[in-house]
Amino acid sequence: MSAEKDITLDEKRVYGAKQAETELFVACGVGLLRVSVSDALVGEFGLVHRGDVRDVAASDGVLVVATDEDVLLGVADGAEGDVTFEATGFGPAVAVSARGGPTASDGGRIARYVDGAWETTAELGGVRALDADLVAAAGGVHRLDGTPLGLPGARDVDAAGTPLAATDDGLYYLGNGWMRAVESAxxxxxxxxxxxxxxxxxxxxxxxxxxxGEGLDADWTPVDVPGEVVDIAHAETTYAVTREGTLWAFDPAESVWRDRTLGMPDVRALAVVPRTA
Known part of the structure; x- marks a missing residue:
């Protein structure tokens, strides 16, 4: 499947001329938005795929995109920022991961993409998020093979470094079992x-x-970023996006968060692809 060719010029906006070093990809109800950034400076952005995009993840320059029709694999051109997509035959999906290879779920079935085909690893109810070998589901955190790891009401997981889990009643890290880092309101x-x-x-x-900090006992502190943050990504700096379509970027030079309205509502997810050229 080729990239969308009917994206018009008036769907792109430019906010500065500094050369972008990173591409952000924002999943929303109308499509997949590509945003060029350099630290806290937002450059050109525009749609690269039309349609209902439910989730997006990236690793090693490869995008994994969950849509209401299929899971797409996208390859970003490091020099130009162009993206080409191919269908995978998974069907409608609600969650994807790219870390360690493409994985996807339709909310129940979990599968890994291996040698051009999807291999089912488990069947779970209420799958909400995937990351590497971890699954967040209504019934708790699981491994990709369905092995339960506890924490009912898991909404998101992060498998880099010490595993982290966002749940209905708090934020947890995996130490001697699951330890609560922040008790939620x-x-x-x-x-x-x-x-x-x-x-x-x-x-x-x-x-x-x-x-x-990096230690398991490091404090978590609030950040003054308004709006319903639905996803967070890290590159040269940290980015957060709200459901209403505001992109927040931390400016390391001034130690402040800066915002830019993207003009795309119903945002669901955010992924980052560093520029290679």
């Missing part, structure tokens, strides 16, 4: 994310939190 935690080394970590419920 009403609404619970929706999302948790760390960089590939596990050194930087953020989580969000009604409030965005950042971890103040």
């Amino acid at each position: 009403a609404g619970g935690f929706r999302v948790v994310s760390s960089d590939d080394t596990g050194e930087r970590a953020h989580a969000a419920g009604e409030v965005l939190y950042e971890r103040g």
